[in-house]
Amino acid sequence: MEQNNPHIDPRSGFNSITKTFHSLRPPYDVPPEDATLSAVEYAFSVKATLPWRDDSVALINPVTGQRISYSEFIRRTQSLASYLQNEIKLCKNDTAFVLSPNSVHVPILYFSLLSLGVVISPANPLSTKSEISRQIQLCKPVIAFATSSTVQKLPKLKHRTILIDSPEFGSLMASSKHELERVRVNQSDLAAIMYSSGTTGKVKGVMLTHRNLTAAVASSVASRQKRECPGVTLYTMPYFHIFGFFFCLRSVALSEVAVVMERFDLKKMLRAVEEFRVTHVALTPPVVVVLSKSFETDGYDLSSLEGVACGAAPLGKDAIAAFTTRFPKVVFSQGYGLTESTGAIFRTAGPDESLHWGSVGKISAGFEAKIVNPETGEAWPPCKEGELWIRGPSIMSGYVGEPEATSATLLSDGWMRTGDVCYIDEDGFLYVVDRLKDLIKYKGYQVAPVELEQLLLSHPEIADAAVIPYPDEEAGQVPMAFVVRQPQSSLSEAEIMDFVAKQVAPYKKIRRVAFINSIPKSPAGKIPRMELRKIAAPGSSSRL
Numbered sequence: 001m002e003q004n005n006p007h008i009d010p011r012s013g014f015n016s017i018t019k020t021f022h023s024l025r026p027p028y029d030v031p032p033e034d035a036t037l038s039a040v041e042y043a044f045s046v047k048a049t050l051p052w053r054d055d056s057v058a059l060i061n062p063v064t065g066q067r068i069s070y071s072e073f074i075r076r077t078q079s080l081a082s083y084l085q086n087e088i089k090l091c092k093n094d095t096a097f098v099l100s101p102n103s104v105h106v107p108i109l110y111f112s113l114l115s116l117g118v119v120i121s122p123a124n125p126l127s128t129k130s131e132i133s134r135q136i137q138l139c140k141p142v143i144a145f146a147t148s149s150t151v152q153k154l155p156k157l158k159h160r161t162i163l164i165d166s167p168e169f170g171s172l173m174a175s176s177k178h179e180l181e182r183v184r185v186n187q188s189d190l191a192a193i194m195y196s197s198g199t200t201g202k203v204k205g206v207m208l209t210h211r212n213l214t215a216a217v218a219s220s221v222a223s224r225q226k227r228e229c230p231g232v233t234l235y236t237m238p239y240f241h242i243f244g245f246f247f248c249l250r251s252v253a254l255s256e257v258a259v260v261m262e263r264f265d266l267k268k269m270l271r272a273v274e275e276f277r278v279t280h281v282a283l284t285p286p287v288v289v290v291l292s293k294s295f296e297t298d299g300y301d302l303s304s305l306e307g308v309a310c311g312a313a314p315l316g317k318d319a320i321a322a323f324t325t326r327f328p329k330v331v332f333s334q335g336y337g338l339t340e341s342t343g344a345i346f347r348t349a350g351p352d353e354s355l356h357w358g359s360v361g362k363i364s365a366g367f368e369a370k371i372v373n374p375e376t377g378e379a380w381p382p383c384k385e386g387e388l389w390i391r392g393p394s395i396m397s398g399y400v401g402e403p404e405a406t407s408a409t410l411l412s413d414g415w416m417r418t419g420d421v422c423y424i425d426e427d428g429f430l431y432v433v434d435r436l437k438d439l440i441k442y443k444g445y446q447v448a449p450v451e452l453e454q455l456l457l458s459h460p461e462i463a464d465a466a467v468i469p470y471p472d473e474e475a476g477q478v479p480m481a482f483v484v485r486q487p488q489s490s491l492s493e494a495e496i497m498d499f500v501a502k503q504v505a506p507y508k509k510i511r512r513v514a515f516i517n518s519i520p521k522s523p524a525g526k527i528p529r530m531e532l533r534k535i536a537a538p539g540s541s542s543r544l
Contacts, residue, residue, distance in 0.1 A: 012382045012428040013363065019379030021424055025349075025365040028222035030215045030393055031187055038185035039213035039249055040114045044074075046221055046253040052230055058252070059104040060259045062234075062272040068104060070255065073111075081112040082176035085183075088159055090143065092117030092183050095193065097141035097157075098240070099132070099150045101125050102262050105164050106239045107248045108173060109145055114210070117185040121193040121205070122240035124445075125150045126505045131203070138205040138400050139193045187211035193400055194242055196339040196446060203448075205400035206339045215393035216342040217249050219364045223349050224254060232257040232304070234278045236264045236287065241444070243311055246343040247282060266290060270300040277304040284444035285310060285319065285476050288332075292322035307331040311344060311444075317357045336360035336430055338418060340409070342394035346430045359429035367392035370415065371424060374436060380423075385433055388422040389415045438529050440469040440477050445507040447479055449529070452500065452510065456481060459499055461489040464519045466527045470512050470536055478511035482532055484518060512536075 005022075008015050013022045031037050037045075047070075054071040068076070084090045096118050100106060113120050121139040123132060125147070132153050143159040151161055163169060191213050193205040233256050237244040251258045259276050261269065264287065272278060283291075288310055291297065308323075308330055324332055331351050335344030346369075348354045348361035363369050370389040371380040380386045391414045398406035409417050419436040440447040449467035456465035463484040470480035481500075485491050493513040500510045520531055 009382075009426075012424060012426050014382055014424075014428075016381075019370065019381070021363060021369040021371075021428065023363045023365045023367055024428060025362065026222065027365050028218055030218050030366065031211070033187055033211055035187045036184050037187055037210070037214070038114055038117070038189075039191055039210045039217070040111050041185075042210075042214045043217060043249045043253040046217070047255050050255045052255045056230055056255060057257045059107065060257060060276055061104050062259050062261060062268065062276065066104065070252075073108065073252075076108045076173035077111040077115065078180050079176040080108060080173050081115050082178045082180040083172045084112060084118075085116055085180060086176075086178035088143065090116055090118050090159075092185065093119065093190070094143070095119040095121055095139050095141040097136060097139060097144040097154070098122040099125050099127075099144065099146045099154065100164050100239075101147065101149075102235060102239055102244070102260050103164065104260050105169060105173075106260075107251075107258070109164065110239070110245070110248055111252075114191060115183065115185070117183045117189055119190050119193060120245075122245065123195060124238070124240055124505060126507070127153070128503065128505055129153050130503070131505060134203055135195060135205070138203075185210060187214060190397070192245065194240075194245065194339045202451070204402055204405060207397045207400050208342055209397055212342040212394045212396065213246070213249055215366065216246055216344075217253050219345075219366065219394070220246075220250050221253050222365060223347070225350075230255050230257055231279045231306075232259060232276055234259045234261065234269065234272055234276075234281045236261055236269060237282050237284065237444075242337070242339045242343050243282065243444075266296060270297060270302070273305060274301045279304055279306045280309065281305065281307075282309045282311070288323050289319050289474055292319060292326050297326070302327070305330050307333060309333050309335065311335045311337065320357045334360045336432060340396045340416060340418075341390060341392075342396070345390060345392060345394065353429075356427075356429050359425075359431050361430065362428045363430070364392075369424065369430075371422060372417075374421075382424055382426045385421055385423045387436055388418045388420050388430070388432075390418060391415045438468075440467075440479050442477055442479065442507050443475050447508050449479070452479055452481065452504070452508065455500055455503060456483065456496070456510075459491075459496070461486050461491045462496075466519045466529070466532055467510070468529050468532045468536060472511075479508065480512040480514065480536055481510045482514050482516045482519060482536075484516055 007017045008022055013024045055069050057067050058070045058073040059068040096113050123135050144154050144157055144161045145164055146161050147165045187210050189210050190207055191210045192208045195203050196206050235258055259272055331354055333348040333354050335347035337344035345364050345367050346361045368391045371386040372389050374387045395416050421433045422430055424430050438449050452467040453465050456462050463486045466482045468480050469477035472478045496513050497510050520528055
């Protein structure tokens with residue numbers, strides 16, 4: 001075992017010979033790469049080892065109070081899969097595009113598709129037609145699942161679009177005329193294409209296999225706390241995000257009750273925690289900030305709440321301190337992961353680790369990490385900052401249709417470059433410092449500056465532009481534009497923000513504008529964004 005290796009530091013997990021950080025958490029079993037086992041079958045197999053019966057509750061709609069038991073969940077999943085297999089003729093390796101807000105129907109749809117070996121490609125329902133067009137070019141779906149509010153954004157595909165919020169969908173889950181023929185799904189088969197922005201400004205399709213999902217679930221299950229009754233998790237994160245997609249499988253594996261909010265609303269969330277005795281909530285940093293400051297929590301019985309998991313973007317020590325002061329009995333945990341790593345691979349486990357404020361935890365079992373000097377490729381020891389590289393069973397297989405981007409991110413020996421500047425301290429805790437990739441994290445969503453820069457440059461009165469992340473207490477970061485106007489132009493801040501807002505999803509909107517005489521550039525023509533970030537820093541006296 002690695003823990004007994006004399007070259008591995010028992011505190012940090014750092015191997016002084018290989019310059020690699022190893023996990024010191026107890027190992028767990030993952031099915032072999034060549035196993036004939038879907039992520040769905042794995043989740044159900046883990047659930048079968050738990051003491052709770054199938055008449056326990058699987059899903060709750062907090063608006064209507066509708067409850068779906070696990071036995072009903074399984075029945076609906078099989079009925080829908082049977083229809084898709086026999087009537088629509090969906091086959092293994094087909095791709096299904098999903099454009100829907102959260103609902104209790106989405107997990108049923110996901111489980112049906114995964115059990116058939118169909119690749120799921122879920123997208124943000126707020127995406128524009130042009131953004132969706134790019135995603136559809138990447139994943140090449142044969143069918144789409146949408147809602148009455150999103151269907152008009154979709155092009156015609158091989159099969160008709162099925163509306164998740166229609167009476168027809170309800171009947172498809174209710175009964176089936178056909179027997180469901182089991183599909184042999186391998187761990188190595190593609191399970192999902194999730195979307196992640198890259199530094200090129202183009203959205204990328206992250207290819208995740210059933211093994212990636214299985215390994216992520218296995219890791220989470222291995223670190224679970226023993227319980228006398230099932231946990232109740234409130235879902236505020238979207239199912240199209242890796243955070244929600246992963247939790248969909250994890251909830252079944254742990255036989256949890258999932259309370260599914262269609263969209264976040266603070267008062268509705270607090271009411272749901274009280275009414276359904278929620279034990280765990282997964283939140284993005286902006287929501288944690290609101291909870292720690294808002295006195296709207298007064299008057300609600302939140303005594304059932306045991307833990308809050310926070311991810312998708314960094315959260316500062318001050319915000320954590322404020323939250324833990326307001327909710328001293330709630331264990332606050334953070335994690336670090338990427339779409340490309342199938343979610344969290346570093347996490348804090350238990351109340352002791354959660355006291356390391358500012359850290360996103362220790363590396364999960366089965367994974368390795370390196371902190372690498374981005375200039376020389378040299379691996380660093382503890383407490384030195386560099387680019388985080390990771391290796392393990394839940395790392396993606398690549399970007400769909402993007403061999404160059406894949407080879408730049410995935411190295412031949414299995415390491416994946418994260419693009420994040422981090423350090424690991426002497427106790428093995430990871431701290432995220434900054435991003436090499438320049439991505440802006442707005443409320444957990446990724447925004448690529450280059451995409452917005454290209455859009456700004458299409459305006460006839462803009463001579464040059466640069467976009468940077470600007471710190472924001474509620475959102476984490478907001479896109480800020482530095483703009484060089486054409487001579488004689490009187491283009492205003494409001495006109496620029498309106499121009500962009502009409503062409504992008506709401507989370508990509510420009511929220512601040514500064515006018516500047518020229519955009520600094522390196523000899524290679526690259527924008528040194530760190531310089532602009534220093535100029536834009538709150539309280540900076542530098543002249544633009």
